[in-house]
Amino acid sequence: MRSLLVALLLLFASSAYAEDATLSATNTFTAEVRGDNQNGTEGDDDYTAVINRLTLKGVTGALSAGLRVDAFGFSPSPTPDFEDDVILERFELRFRQKPWTLVGGDFYQQLGRGIALSMRKEDQATIDTTLQGGLVELKTREHHAAVFGGRANPANLDEISQHFIEDTNDVMAGGLYDFTQLEAFDTGVYGVFITPTEKLLGERTKQHTEGIYVDLNGLTKHAALYLEVDLQHRELLGQSCSFFEEDCSGKAAYAALDLSFGDFSVLAEGITLEAFEQRGSRNTALNRSFEYNQPPTLERIDQEVSPMRDVQGARLKAEVTFLEQDLLFTVDGVYKEIEPDSPARVVLMHGFGGGEYSFQEGRSRLSASSGYRQEATDKATVKTMVHGEADYLQWLWSKLSLHLSARHESRTLEDDPFVRGSALLGVEWTGLGSLTFEFGYDTQNPSADVANEFYAGIATLELMDNLSARLVGGTQRGGLRCIAGVCRDYPAFSGVSGTLVARY
Amino acid sequence: MFEKLVVSLVLAASLWSAPASAEEPSDAGARKAAQAFDADQLDGELFEFESTEGKVVVMSFWASWCAPCLQELPHLDRMATDYAEQGLIVLAVNTDGPETLSGVRSIVNRKKWTMPVLLDSEGAIANLYNPRGTNPFIVFVDRNGQIVSSHEGYAPGDEAEHEALIKRLLAE
Numbered sequence: 001m002r003s004l005l006v007a008l009l010l011l012f013a014s015s016a017y018a019e020d021a022t023l024s025a026t027n028t029f030t031a032e033v034r035g036d037n038q039n040g041t042e043g044d045d046d047y048t049a050v051i052n053r054l055t056l057k058g059v060t061g062a063l064s065a066g067l068r069v070d071a072f073g074f075s076p077s078p079t080p081d082f083e084d085d086v087i088l089e090r091f092e093l094r095f096r097q098k099p100w101t102l103v104g105g106d107f108y109q110q111l112g113r114g115i116a117l118s119m120r121k122e123d124q125a126t127i128d129t130t131l132q133g134g135l136v137e138l139k140t141r142e143h144h145a146a147v148f149g150g151r152a153n154p155a156n157l158d159e160i161s162q163h164f165i166e167d168t169n170d171v172m173a174g175g176l177y178d179f180t181q182l183e184a185f186d187t188g189v190y191g192v193f194i195t196p197t198e199k200l201l202g203e204r205t206k207q208h209t210e211g212i213y214v215d216l217n218g219l220t221k222h223a224a225l226y227l228e229v230d231l232q233h234r235e236l237l238g239q240s241c242s243f244f245e246e247d248c249s250g251k252a253a254y255a256a257l258d259l260s261f262g263d264f265s266v267l268a269e270g271i272t273l274e275a276f277e278q279r280g281s282r283n284t285a286l287n288r289s290f291e292y293n294q295p296p297t298l299e300r301i302d303q304e305v306s307p308m309r310d311v312q313g314a315r316l317k318a319e320v321t322f323l324e325q326d327l328l329f330t331v332d333g334v335y336k337e338i339e340p341d342s343p344a345r346v347v348l349m350h351g352f353g354g355g356e357y358s359f360q361e362g363r364s365r366l367s368a369s370s371g372y373r374q375e376a377t378d379k380a381t382v383k384t385m386v387h388g389e390a391d392y393l394q395w396l397w398s399k400l401s402l403h404l405s406a407r408h409e410s411r412t413l414e415d416d417p418f419v420r421g422s423a424l425l426g427v428e429w430t431g432l433g434s435l436t437f438e439f440g441y442d443t444q445n446p447s448a449d450v451a452n453e454f455y456a457g458i459a460t461l462e463l464m465d466n467l468s469a470r471l472v473g474g475t476q477r478g479g480l481r482c483i484a485g486v487c488r489d490y491p492a493f494s495g496v497s498g499t500l501v502a503r504y
Numbered sequence: 505m506f507e508k509l510v511v512s513l514v515l516a517a518s519l520w521s522a523p524a525s526a527e528e529p530s531d532a533g534a535r536k537a538a539q540a541f542d543a544d545q546l547d548g549e550l551f552e553f554e555s556t557e558g559k560v561v562v563m564s565f566w567a568s569w570c571a572p573c574l575q576e577l578p579h580l581d582r583m584a585t586d587y588a589e590q591g592l593i594v595l596a597v598n599t600d601g602p603e604t605l606s607g608v609r610s611i612v613n614r615k616k617w618t619m620p621v622l623l624d625s626e627g628a629i630a631n632l633y634n635p636r637g638t639n640p641f642i643v644f645v646d647r648n649g650q651i652v653s654s655h656e657g658y659a660p661g662d663e664a665e666h667e668a669l670i671k672r673l674l675a676e
Binding site for chain 2: 009020021022023024025028055057059060064066068092096098099101107108110112114115118119121122139140141180184186205215216217225226256258260263265267269294295296297301310317321324328358362363365367373383391393395398399401402428429430431435460465466468501503
C-alpha cells in the first residue's frame with residue numbers, strides 16, 4: 001500500500017505542477033455470464049465474472065510513472081480458487097537521462113534468447129510476470145550494461161482458469177553487458193541469480209545461470225548468425241553437490257542461421273538443453289512451478305510443446321517468393337528428441353508446408369498449409385496429427401471485407417483417434433467492427449455429458465477511436481492450447497462475454 | 505470488497521467519456537507526451553527516439569505470427585517511403601518472444617521493408633505505448649512528440665484512414 005501511495009503521489013503531483021506533464025489511461029472491463037460448459041468437470045460452471053484492469057501513465061520530461069490496478073469478482077464463486085480482490089498489480093517510476101535509465105517498481109527483463117531468463121508479458125499465452133525491484137541501465141551505440149534485482153511479481157489473476165495466483169516473492173538479481181562493434185558484431189555476457197521462496201526437500205534453494213552470446217547480424221548482406229551458450233548451477237535443499245554433478249547443473253546451447261538470397265531464404269536452428277530449468281516457487285493456480293525462462297521451441301507458435309528441460313533438436317525452414325513477394329511458398333521441418341538420454345525418450349517430427357497469395361494491392365489474401373506431426377517413444381507412437389489450415393480474406397468494396405478461416409486436425413493419442421477443428425466466417429467493416437460466426441468441434445471425449453460441437457457469435461465494435469467493444473455469445477471449445485511454447489488447458493466456454501476497452 | 509470493486513469500476517467508467525474520433529485527431533491540448541526510449545534494431549544499430557524530433561512518427565507493433573500485422577505493414581512501409589521527405593518515420597516494433605524471434609529476419613528480408621525494425625522482445629516499448637500488448641497496434645505521434653491517436657487491429661481499408669491522418673499531421 002505504501003508503494004501505491006508513493007506512485008500515485010508522484011504521478012499526480014507531476015501532472016499537477018509540471019506544465020509539460022500528461023496523463024494517459026487504458027482500461028479493459030470484462031463481464032461474463034458463464035453457464036455449464038459441458039466439459040465433464042465441476043468447478044468452472046454457472047457463475048458471473050467481472051474483471052477490470054486500469055493502467056495509468058504519467059509523463060513529465062525525463063520522469064514517468066505508471067500503475068495498474070486489477071479488480072475482479074465472481075458471483076457465486078464456484079470454488080475457493082476464485083477470489084474477489086482489488087490489487088495494485090503494477091507500479092513503475094522511470095527516469096531517463098541519456099545514456100542512463102533508472103527504473104523502480106515493475107519491469108520486464110530478458111537475457112539472450114530467453115533461455116536463461118524471460119520475464120515478459122505474452123498476452124496470447126496469458127503470461128505476465130514482472131520483476132518488482134530496481135533496474136539501472138546504460139545504453140550507448142557500442143555499450144549496453146544493466147544491473148537489476150527484485151522479486152518475481154506474477155499477475156494475481158490467471159486469465160484462463162480465472163483462479164487466484166498467490167505472489168511467490170522469489171528473489172532475483174542479475175546483470176548483463178553487451179558490446180556492439182561496427183553494427184555487425186554484437187556480443188554479450190549475462191548472469192542471473194534466483195532464490196525461490198518455497199523450499200521443498202530435493203528441490204533447488206537457489207540457482208545461478210551465466211550465459212554468453214554472439215550475434216553476427218550483418219557480416220554479409222545475405223547471412224546472419226546467432227550463437228548462445230548458458231551454464232547453470234543449482235543448490236538443492238538437504239544435498240550438497242559440485243558444479244559438475246548432474247542433479248545440480250544445467251547446460252544449454254542455441255544457434256540460428258539466416259540465409260537470404262533475393263526471393264529465397266533459409267532459416268536453420270538448433271538447440272540443446274541438458275537438465276536446464278529456471279523454475280521458481282509453485283504457481284497456486286496451476287499447481288506447478290513458475291518457469292522464468294522461455295527457450296526457443298523451434299516450433300510453430302501454436303504447437304503442443306513438451307517441457308523444454310532436456311531437449312535436443314533442429315529445424316530447417318525455407319521460403320521462396322514470386323510475383324514481387326505477393327506469392328509465397330514455405331516448407332518447414334522440425335526434429336526433436338525430448339529427454340534423449342532417458343528410457344522415456346520421445347522423438348518428435350513435424351513437417352509442414354503451404355502457400356500465401358496477396359492480391360488487390362495487399363487488401364486480400366489467401367493462405368493454406370498442411371502437415372504431419374508425430375511423437376513416438378522407442379516402443380510406441382504416442383501422438384500423431386495430420387493438420388490443414390486455410391485463411392481467406394476478401395476485400396469486397398470500400399470498407400467491407402469477408403473473412404473465412406478454418407483449421408482441421410486428425411489426431412491419435414496412444415492409438416485413439418479423434419478430430420478437432422474450427423471454422424470462422426466473418427464480415428469486417430473498417431472503422432465500425434466485425435461480425436463473426438464460429439463453429440468448433442472436438443471428438444476426443446465421447447462421453448454423453450461432454451460437448452463435441454460448439455457454436456458462437458463474436459461481434460467487435462469500434463465505438464469511438466478510444467473506445468471499442470467485443471461481445472461473444474455461445475459455446476467455444478476448450479482443451480489444450482499452446483501458444484509460444486506455453487501450453488494450457490483452456491476450459492470450454494459457454495455463456496456470454498463482453499469486453500470494453502477505453503483509452504484516454 | 506464489493507465496494508472496492510464498485511469504486512474501481514466507477515473510476516474506469518469515467519474514462520469512457522473521453523473525446524476524439526478516428527477521423528478527427530484530438531486537439532493539440534489533449535495530446536499526450538510520447539516517452540523516449542532506445543531500442544536495438546534488427547540490423548544491430550541502436551535506435552534513439554530523440555532522432556525523430558520534429559518528425560511525424562508512426563509506431564506499428566507486430567509479430568511474425570500475426571497475419572493482420574503482415575497485411576498492414578507493407579502499406580506502412582510504402583507510406584514511409586512516399587512521405588519520408590515530408591518528415592514521416594515509420595517504426596515497425598517487433599514483439600516476437602524468444603520462441604519465435606528467429607523468424608523475424610526472413611520476413612523483413614523477404615518483404616524488402618526499408619523502415620526501421622525495432623526489437624522489443626521483452627516488451628519495454630510495449631509497456632510504454634501498448635499496455636494491453638495487442639498486435640497489430642498502431643500509434644501516431646505528431647511533430648511535437650505528442651501522441652495523437654492509437655488503433656488496435658487491422659482490417660482492409662484501415663490503411664486509407666491511416667494515410668489520411670498522416671497527411672494531416674504532416675501538414676500541421
